[in-house]
Amino acid sequence: MPSSSSAAVILRRLGPADAAQYRALRIAALRAFPHAFRPAVEEAQAQPLSWAEKRLAERGNYWFGAFDGIELIGAICLRTQDGVKIRHSASLNALVVDPDRQRRGIGAMLVAHLIEFARSLAYIRQITLTVHEGNTAAECLYERFGFRQFGLEPDAFLHDGTYYAKQHRQLLLVQI
Numbered sequence: 001m002p003s004s005s006s007a008a009v010i011l012r013r014l015g016p017a018d019a020a021q022y023r024a025l026r027i028a029a030l031r032a033f034p035h036a037f038r039p040a041v042e043e044a045q046a047q048p049l050s051w052a053e054k055r056l057a058e059r060g061n062y063w064f065g066a067f068d069g070i071e072l073i074g075a076i077c078l079r080t081q082d083g084v085k086i087r088h089s090a091s092l093n094a095l096v097v098d099p100d101r102q103r104r105g106i107g108a109m110l111v112a113h114l115i116e117f118a119r120s121l122a123y124i125r126q127i128t129l130t131v132h133e134g135n136t137a138a139e140c141l142y143e144r145f146g147f148r149q150f151g152l153e154p155d156a157f158l159h160d161g162t163y164y165a166k167q168h169r170q171l172l173l174v175q176i
Helices: 016-032 041-046 049-057 106-120 136-144
Strands: 004-006 009-013 061-068 071-079 089-097 126-132 148-159 162-172
Touching: 009 106, 016 041, 016 049, 016 061, 016 071, 016 089, 049 061, 061 106, 071 106, 089 106, 106 126, 106 136, 126 136, 126 148
Parallel strands: 089 126
Antiparallel strands: 004 009, 009 061, 061 071, 071 089, 126 162, 148 162
């Protein structure tokens, strides 16, 4: 899939060579928005760079990054599945945008690119995702792209003594 751009932002596939920038971006987002992500910042900081290298190289995971020049400012993953009975369903995972560049359309660019890429695979029928309830910006973003809630997992996430529900959402790429 070719790179795409809007203004100065370039979108492209990520790989192990991007691991250091990805790790730094992820830790910055966990620090700025601890209520929006599953791992604690301390857990992410304890993971070595090799963890990020392996994550970006994992078979069946398609990582995309948004770059301002050479600086990684956003990332997203499409996780596919093996097996004839389940390969039609993929998941949107790990959307992260630099905390200093929030609300500039970078997340929307990444989601649009991921959906376009999933469609190009031809065998993907649906994309699912989860989002913690109360993450209103993410909920609105996914809603704009047509992701509809199909389930709610109560008490799925604990942050600072408060439990949050996790929404399960789906986008059908092929209407039957």
